[in-house]
Amino acid sequence: MPAPKQTKAPPVMADADIAIVRIAPETSFKNKAYEALKEAILKMDIYATPEQVMLDERALSERLGVSRTPIREAIAMLEQDGFVKTVPRRGIVVVRRTKTEIVDMIRAWAALESMAARLITTTARKKDITALRDFFKDFGKDRLPQDHVEEYSKANIAFHQALISLSESPVLVDLTNDLLLHVRGYRQLTIGRKDRTATSLPEHLGIIEALEARDTELAEKRARDHTLGLAAYVEAHGQELFT
Amino acid sequence: MPAPKQTKAPPVMADADIAIVRIAPETSFKNKAYEALKEAILKMDIYATPEQVMLDERALSERLGVSRTPIREAIAMLEQDGFVKTVPRRGIVVVRRTKTEIVDMIRAWAALESMAARLITTTARKKDITALRDFFKDFGKDRLPQDHVEEYSKANIAFHQALISLSESPVLVDLTNDLLLHVRGYRQLTIGRKDRTATSLPEHLGIIEALEARDTELAEKRARDHTLGLAAYVEAHGQELFT
DNA sequence: TCCTGGTATTTGGTATGCCAAAAATATTCG
DNA sequence: CGAATATTTTTGGCATACCAAATACCAGGA
Structure with a gap:
């Protein structure tokens, strides 16, 4: 890297690396929903409730103030984690392990x-x-x-x-x-x-x-x-x- | 469980458990897309190509003949698996492990x-x-x-x-x-x-x-x-x- | 020629609307 | 009254439209 010219240069980006890493991309609703739902699932005492716990996409989207799309993506992620299982036309059930x-x-x-x-x-x-x-x-x-x-x-x-x-x-x-x-x-x-x-x-x-x-x-x-x-x-x- | 009445009953479901588990819910587009993309990623020789491999939602949806919605859900799942990483407004990159x-x-x-x-x-x-x-x-x-x-x-x-x-x-x-x-x-x-x-x-x-x-x-x-x-x-x- | 702005395009993120299957509820008929 | 049936409601699946940020592209000026 060439040394900076000593003459009065036009305004350029300072040579010294300013501690700017990258504007943090504020997490998407999808990820926020994922974290929120994950925490909620972990918090609830799944083994204490007698009947199986179900989640409702629409209710969740309303509850979290976002549309169903990011909710569904979050659900898809949670399903990969094995925390929930979605049954078509039936509902989303929180998985209980034996x-x-x-x-x-x-x-x-x-x-x-x-x-x-x-x-x-x-x-x-x-x-x-x-x-x-x-x-x-x-x-x-x-x-x-x-x-x-x-x-x-x-x-x-x-x-x-x-x-x-x-x-x-x-x-x-x-x-x-x-x-x-x-x-x-x-x-x-x-x-x-x-x-x-x-x-x-x-x-x-x-x-x-x-x-x-x-x-x-x-x-x-x-x-x-x-x-x-x-x-x-x-x-x-x-x-x-x-x- | 009460025993079935012995009188001639109206046609009911046979008592013997017939080996019908549940009509197989033909896999959703989401899951089909997930499997297809996963296989495609595994098949490609990711470590052979010099530049990083990117995926495009729209191109994929057109390619697989479905809308972006199930594609995005599949991508979300693959990201949980660690196969891809989506960067907002940038693209979806196939992850290379060191x-x-x-x-x-x-x-x-x-x-x-x-x-x-x-x-x-x-x-x-x-x-x-x-x-x-x-x-x-x-x-x-x-x-x-x-x-x-x-x-x-x-x-x-x-x-x-x-x-x-x-x-x-x-x-x-x-x-x-x-x-x-x-x-x-x-x-x-x-x-x-x-x-x-x-x-x-x-x-x-x-x-x-x-x-x-x-x-x-x-x-x-x-x-x-x-x-x-x-x-x-x-x-x-x-x-x-x-x- | 090269840099500077500005504009068009690309790309993932999100909101909405509609569909079909399943379940719940209401209705009809013996 | 009760069971079979019709109807409504619920629920996840999918398609589409629009947005904003990031990028690519292009024209103009020094």
């Missing part, structure tokens, strides 16, 4: 997380690994997780997400987040259970130790077994939730 | 497949496991894979898909297939390489043996290492493909 499906998802999650653990042992910085302990700093002998289930549950999810992120693998992160969204509503009812919460913390610390020790095989195994334990728990005790 | 992304996907694939192997050792029937050998029955000492790369590549993919299916885990199957679609076009250029093909067959047989022996840990390890080997290979030798 217990078997949830267990299956948790197993896949275990697979992805154990791979993340494996990668972390070879690439992550010690500092970042140790930082994982912070998620549980509020819990200990004098403040047991099983006495603060709700709070621990949040820390738990945050820990797992941070763990996966340390792998620096966008694919693992994305896939896991997707799975977590499906399992989540469910977690509120099961993961928080006291009997499991008690064993959860030590297992988490065990994973962190293996990561710090750069023991690839052990870290993978502990991460896998921990989440598979959850799967087994749901399979054994989650019956009543899927009537 | 080498790093492909490697990342293969790692995730390895994670899922190793979990499948794990599950198979505890649930699959001996007969079905043994049947996996059939995919390679056309290859041997007198007919080396590296001399029939194209044919072996197909057998290879079929084997992996059959393997995952044996896990009887819909989630693992779906996630793996999705990943495979992204990696596939790529495989044509890399997996078929002679140097790797030579080691592939023995590794496959090793996996099958571990499955037959119901050795959970070993099967998992072999499945994982086999696919991670592919990831390492692409990472090391796939450079020239991503100019």
Whole structure:
């Protein structure tokens, strides 16, 4: 790139790169509708309501103040995610997963997380690994997780997400987040259970130790077994939730 | 449920469940367009063309003989899959993955497949496991894979898909297939390489043996290492493909 | 010739309207 | 009264028209 001429030049764009990246294209209605509907679906306790939940395009478009077109596109996206299923001339139903499906998802999650653990042992910085302990700093002998289930549950999810992120693998992160969204509503009812919460913390610390020790095989195994334990728990005790 | 009256009843639906599930709702234009576009994208050699490939809604709608509406819904779905990315007022671009992304996907694939192997050792029937050998029955000492790369590549993919299916885990199957679609076009250029093909067959047989022996840990390890080997290979030798 | 404006065109985004199938409701007839 | 039937309403699918932003193109002037 040639140096700027020293003579008085006509007004040109300043040479210094002004910090203008690109005018942010304000998200389209389609994407706004997608986010809004996704959040609404995740928020509603789908497994608590007895009859199946239906969505109505026209009602939604009126509710969100946009036409049906962007709504329909958002629905199409949600259907790809597996959150809803549209039945022609019938309606749009919010998908309920069966217990078997949830267990299956948790197993896949275990697979992805154990791979993340494996990668972390070879690439992550010690500092970042140790930082994982912070998620549980509020819990200990004098403040047991099983006495603060709700709070621990949040820390738990945050820990797992941070763990996966340390792998620096966008694919693992994305896939896991997707799975977590499906399992989540469910977690509120099961993961928080006291009997499991008690064993959860030590297992988490065990994973962190293996990561710090750069023991690839052990870290993978502990991460896998921990989440598979959850799967087994749901399979054994989650019956009543899927009537 | 009350028992049917024994008196001569007026013509009603037969009691025996006739195997009619539901009149198949002939797929909508939206879904047809989705399948058509997906196939077209996968078929085109996206990594061979120098300039980025763009799609045009109007051209597509004319080409497929439908209006833009179902086309746009199909595009929205493909975008969820990560096959295309639409830029407002600019166009729809077919996404190119970088080498790093492909490697990342293969790692995730390895994670899922190793979990499948794990599950198979505890649930699959001996007969079905043994049947996996059939995919390679056309290859041997007198007919080396590296001399029939194209044919072996197909057998290879079929084997992996059959393997995952044996896990009887819909989630693992779906996630793996999705990943495979992204990696596939790529495989044509890399997996078929002679140097790797030579080691592939023995590794496959090793996996099958571990499955037959119901050795959970070993099967998992072999499945994982086999696919991670592919990831390492692409990472090391796939450079020239991503100019 | 080259730069500058301005104009026409392209392209995705959105709103509307109509259609047919399905469901819900009303009606008719034995 | 009850069941079969006709009618209305509901609902997703699709086509079309218009908009605004981004781009491409073109004419005029230094």
